[in-house]
Amino acid sequence: GDQVEQSPSALxxxxxxxxxxxxxxxxxxxxxxxxxxNSRGSLINLFYLASGTKENGRLKSxxxxxxxxxxxxxxxxxxxxSGTYFCAGxxxxxxxxxxxxxxxxxxxx
Amino acid sequence: xxTIHQWPVAEIKAVGSPLSLGCTIKGxxxxxxxxxxxxxxxxxxxxxxxxxxxxxxSVVQLNLSASRPKDDQFILSTEKLLLSHSGFYLCAxxxxxxxxxxxxxSGTRLLVI
Numbered sequence: 001g002d003q004v005e006q007s008p009s010a011l012x013x014x015x016x017x018x019x020x021x022x023x024x025x026x027x028x029x030x031x032x033x034x035x036x037x038n039s040r041g042s043l044i045n046l047f048y049l050a051s052g053t054k055e056n057g058r059l060k061s062x063x064x065x066x067x068x069x070x071x072x073x074x075x076x077x078x079x080x081x082s083g084t085y086f087c088a089g090x091x092x093x094x095x096x097x098x099x100x101x102x103x104x105x106x107x108x109x
Numbered sequence: 110x111x112t113i114h115q116w117p118v119a120e121i122k123a124v125g126s127p128l129s130l131g132c133t134i135k136g137x138x139x140x141x142x143x144x145x146x147x148x149x150x151x152x153x154x155x156x157x158x159x160x161x162x163x164x165x166x167s168v169v170q171l172n173l174s175a176s177r178p179k180d181d182q183f184i185l186s187t188e189k190l191l192l193s194h195s196g197f198y199l200c201a202x203x204x205x206x207x208x209x210x211x212x213x214x215s216g217t218r219l220l221v222i
Contacts, residue, residue: 031210033210033211041147041197041216042213042216043199043213043216045212045213048210086153088153088211096155097155099152099153101151101152
């Protein structure tokens with residue numbers, strides 16, 4: 001079964017608003033990484049967390065390894081934030097990043 | 110600064126034809142290297158990883174092979190493409206296999222017809 005459950009699968013936000021994306025892990029993960037995939041397919045590294053919270057501009061991410069979930073908060077959404085967001089969990093046993101199925105974000109003017 | 114370069118950017122190939130995709134990392138010695146595959150509209154799946162020159166481990170069997178002929182080079186190939194090989198191929202590197210973030214290349218889009 002899937003080791004990473006990502007939600008929502010799609011999200012529409014008006015410019016200036018915010019929301020949260022979430023990943024639940026069914027196995028223990030050592031760390032989590034969040035990516036934005038742009039229209040060309042390139043994966044842009046947003047955050048890497050082994051624990052706790054990191055913030056960068058309008059984005060903030062938290063990883064709770066005990067409760068096996070991670071969140072990505074977007075505030076004051078801009079048009080350039082549109083794209084697909086993936087979380088990936090680093091599995092402690094197999095040392096492999098397992099990706100979620102992605103959240104397709106559309107920011108509406 | 111480290112840079113990761115993938116080639117080609119895109120390919121259209123016939124079923125049964127051979128394939129070779131390349132990835133080079135500059136600015137980092139002895140990186141851990143990875144090949145990922147993303148089916149159209151799907152998530153990413155690790156195919157191979159390599160810790161050192163000449164050593165490659167397969168994670169998922171997709172009738173593909175990988176080689177690491179040089180410290181900074183990772184090659185993905187097959188002698189006979191299948192329709193199911195279509196998708197987006199991404200190369201990545203990390204400092205360590207455990208507890209280290211991944212940096213991805215810009216990918217190769219492959220269409221098999």
